[in-house]
Amino acid sequence: MQTVYPFGGSAAHSDPRQKDKTIVGGKGANLAEMASIGLPVPPGFTITTEECVAYLNDGGDFSESLKAAALDALSHVERTVGKRFGDPGDPLLVSVRSGARVSMPGMMDTVLNLGLNDDTVTGLAQSSGDARFAWDSYRRFIQMYSDVVLGIDHGLFEEALEIVKEDNGFYNDTEMSSEHWQALVGQYKGIVEQELGRPFPQDVNAQLWGAIRAVFDSWDSDRAKVYRRLNDIPSDWGTAVNVQAMVFGNMGETSATGVAFTRDPATGARAYYGEYLINAQGEDVVAGIRTPQYLTIAAREAAGAKPLSMEEALPEAYAELARVFDLLELHYKDMQDIEFTVERGKLWMLQTRSGKRTAKAALKMAVDMVAEGLIDEREAVRRVDPMALDQLLHPTLDPEAERNVLTTGLPASPGAAAGKIVLDADTAEQWAGRGEKVILVRVETSPEDIHGMHAAQGILTARGGMTSHAAVVARGMGRPCVSGAGQVSIDRATRTLRIGATELKEGDAITLDGATGQVMLGIVPTVEPELAGDFGALMVWADKLRRMKVRTNAETPDDCRMARQFGAEGIGLCRTEHMFFEASRISLVRQMILAEDEAGRRRALEQLLPEQRADFTAIFEVMAGLPCTIRLLDPPLHEFLPHADEEFAELADATGLGVDHLKRRAAELHEFNPMLGHRGCRLGITFPEIYAMQARAIFEAVCAVKIASGEAPLPEIMIPLVATKRELALLKAVVDKEAEAVFAQTGTRVDYLVGTMIELPRAALMAGEIAEEAAFFSFGTNDLTQTTLGVSRDDAARFLSVYVDKGIFPRDPFVSLDIEGVGQLVELAAERGRATRGNIKLGICGEHGGDPASIAFCEKVGLDYVSASPYRVPIARLAAAQAAL
Ligand code: PEP
Ligand code: MG
Numbered sequence: 061m062q063t064v065y066p067f068g069g070s071a072a073h074s075d076p077r078q079k080d081k082t083i084v085g086g087k088g089a090n091l092a093e094m095a096s097i098g099l100p101v102p103p104g105f106t107i108t109t110e111e112c113v114a115y116l117n118d119g120g121d122f123s124e125s126l127k128a129a130a131l132d133a134l135s136h137v138e139r140t141v142g143k144r145f146g147d148p149g150d151p152l153l154v155s156v157r158s159g160a161r162v163s164m165p166g167m168m169d170t171v172l173n174l175g176l177n178d179d180t181v182t183g184l185a186q187s188s189g190d191a192r193f194a195w196d197s198y199r200r201f202i203q204m205y206s207d208v209v210l211g212i213d214h215g216l217f218e219e220a221l222e223i224v225k226e227d228n229g230f231y232n233d234t235e236m237s238s239e240h241w242q243a244l245v246g247q248y249k250g251i252v253e254q255e256l257g258r259p260f261p262q263d264v265n266a267q268l269w270g271a272i273r274a275v276f277d278s279w280d281s282d283r284a285k286v287y288r289r290l291n292d293i294p295s296d297w298g299t300a301v302n303v304q305a306m307v308f309g310n311m312g313e314t315s316a317t318g319v320a321f322t323r324d325p326a327t328g329a330r331a332y333y334g335e336y337l338i339n340a341q342g343e344d345v346v347a348g349i350r351t352p353q354y355l356t357i358a359a360r361e362a363a364g365a366k367p368l369s370m371e372e373a374l375p376e377a378y379a380e381l382a383r384v385f386d387l388l389e390l391h392y393k394d395m396q397d398i399e400f401t402v403e404r405g406k407l408w409m410l411q412t413r414s415g416k417r418t419a420k421a422a423l424k425m426a427v428d429m430v431a432e433g434l435i436d437e438r439e440a441v442r443r444v445d446p447m448a449l450d451q452l453l454h455p456t457l458d459p460e461a462e463r464n465v466l467t468t469g470l471p472a473s474p475g476a477a478a479g480k481i482v483l484d485a486d487t488a489e490q491w492a493g494r495g496e497k498v499i500l501v502r503v504e505t506s507p508e509d510i511h512g513m514h515a516a517q518g519i520l521t522a523r524g525g526m527t528s529h530a531a532v533v534a535r536g537m538g539r540p541c542v543s544g545a546g547q548v549s550i551d552r553a554t555r556t557l558r559i560g561a562t563e564l565k566e567g568d569a570i571t572l573d574g575a576t577g578q579v580m581l582g583i584v585p586t587v588e589p590e591l592a593g594d595f596g597a598l599m600v601w602a603d604k605l606r607r608m609k610v611r612t613n614a615e616t617p618d619d620c621r622m623a624r625q626f627g628a629e630g631i632g633l634c635r636t637e638h639m640f641f642e643a644s645r646i647s648l649v650r651q652m653i654l655a656e657d658e659a660g661r662r663r664a665l666e667q668l669l670p671e672q673r674a675d676f677t678a679i680f681e682v683m684a685g686l687p688c689t690i691r692l693l694d695p696p697l698h699e700f701l702p703h704a705d706e707e708f709a710e711l712a713d714a715t716g717l718g719v720d721h722l723k724r725r726a727a728e729l730h731e732f733n734p735m736l737g738h739r740g741c742r743l744g745i746t747f748p749e750i751y752a753m754q755a756r757a758i759f760e761a762v763c764a765v766k767i768a769s770g771e772a773p774l775p776e777i778m779i780p781l782v783a784t785k786r787e788l789a790l791l792k793a794v795v796d797k798e799a800e801a802v803f804a805q806t807g808t809r810v811d812y813l814v815g816t817m818i819e820l821p822r823a824a825l826m827a828g829e830i831a832e833e834a835a836f837f838s839f840g841t842n843d844l845t846q847t848t849l850g851v852s853r854d855d856a857a858r859f860l861s862v863y864v865d866k867g868i869f870p871r872d873p874f875v876s877l878d879i880e881g882v883g884q885l886v887e888l889a890a891e892r893g894r895a896t897r898g899n900i901k902l903g904i905c906g907e908h909g910g911d912p913a914s915i916a917f918c919e920k921v922g923l924d925y926v927s928a929s930p931y932r933v934p935i936a937r938l939a940a941a942q943a944a945l
Contacts, residue, residue, distance in 0.1 A: 632927020
């Protein structure tokens, strides 16, 4: 199997593996693709992800075949460029970059200017005719290589540079002369020697393999692991490595480097969008060190900015760039995120990929591209990440609300966020962990901050552009972000900050508007999102394409209304116990539980009946005409018991029983393993009067709604935690008896179904028999996962992340269904259920019903519907459509 793929120059680009991102990574595939359609790409080669995986599995050894193939590919680059690697007269320099299957911005390592040493630097000075550039490149290389490959703190180098600048009264790097850079190189080498006890490596081949090793190793860096966990990226993919001839954006005033998007990634507007810097190299733009300039005249004027746009400063290179933008969109039929360099007026493409975008932009672009004839409706539906819709369904700032605007930065990631100021990522995580809403405020963010960015409602940075780390990561996470708010100055020592004239301290509240860049004092009210427009259009297409229905898990009329607005087509799970926790009835529930005998229980149940009936009536009014799965009482009874002394005292008052007596009854109900204890249908089996009361309440409510409005919902009464057919048969008889009684009493009949949850492995295995009694199955995959894996859903958080990190589970199985294992039980139960009862209704109501990967599995198994919490309903609609494509 080929381990290395050359690209650019006379390379073939014909092996299908070179188009396959799983083999050569996203960056490698796109570089080859761009070269093959004739775009200006510096030549290079890609080492496959397979080699990374082999290297990591072999404990960090390169295979002989890899070494030979890489040398061969390097000579292809040398021939194409007409320079030799390590040639002291006119050296070839290369970049070494990671490139995983999906982009992981800033998570893994890059080394630029590789191939410089004390000899080649003078060759570079001569061949380029620019000694300043050569020494600047060498010092950049030492700094980057030392940081990435040798593990030396980059702050040491930055400090040395700051001192030189300060001593000379310089403000910008551009004021440094060749001699200054050369002197700094001497200092940098000294730092390396002092830190490592050996000199900076001068052998260019050792440099190359050191960098390749660092890129491979960076796949397993802590920050890459966190990123993978947050983004559900499997740990066994590995990264490819791209080694590519350097082109230089730092060769004077006709050179530049930039990043650009073919459309606006924040709004989706059809306008070239990006930033560039004259006389600068690669990472300068993204690192937020210098504030970049606009690409187009229009963008510069809109921002009222002075420095010339690229369109003005480098008109020819800009025209070429615009031509490339259009070619790329036509070729990839998607918005592209591009890195480019202009070396002495000539444009070079360093990267293209499908650009990250906000949900709003994803929607707008998908809908616009259908109108433009670039893609069809199916493709538009395929384009939008269902999880990204989450960003759109949440509130934005109330336009009517008063705003005390402290400053305005760049609108880096849309949405409104309000919370308490925190000044570092760990504090953000701690405060958020105790339930506080926080805004992370930093000078700029780095990959080390992602856990804090994730924990925060929003992110505010003082420095950095629209493509800075903070901006890119926040957009990806769907967190509102305001970047480059230059008026913000932070004093870490006193944990205070100043925004213009306002002094604030950690813990004070601010609000961000990521759509305008405004930073406001205090908490500004928000408004609900708009569900029409592009969102509505996409949902119409999705609904046409999907086969499965989408229901919601809800137990209040408000949630039901919200879910219907989001497109829910029924209730998939109404957890009736949630109604029992309400303050007005908890005392009655406790009386029922602590009753000594059936008569006592019945007395309490009689009083609960009207309350339950009112609950159901309110829900059925909202859901008239739709199927509603109502689950009878499920959790272990002791969950409802009083804990505090005053709660016992209250109950003693209500029941006339003594506190000691009540405490003893409560102690009697204690269970060692309540999740496997007296819960679910076992409650109904032992205390049928509880289920009878609930069934009666349901039927009385349905009949009342039917009589009042002429339209009833279809109640689907669901028995939880069934393991055997007989359990279900006994409880179905209880339900049927109540139904007949209510029909007789009200003089009206309604259709209804009785079915069961499949939550236990035995139920799945015996599904054929259970289906004789069940009109429907609803897969309760929360419990089914718990009982199949033998992992407690309430205690798993402590160890599951380690399991995911170690690749034992690809994802948290309580979030995304363990398709291999638990999935088999679902599939088997569906088959056996259908074999008994051809028209049995099948659905899923565990958390997995809102998870796109699990939804795709449900489609494959042929379930009739999925059910998700209200905010997840649109996500499920889109995911169900994608699954059906
Ligand atoms: C389940 O077990 O999947 C389920 C939906 O029920 P609950 O989460 O209420 O146990
Ligand atoms: Mg359950």
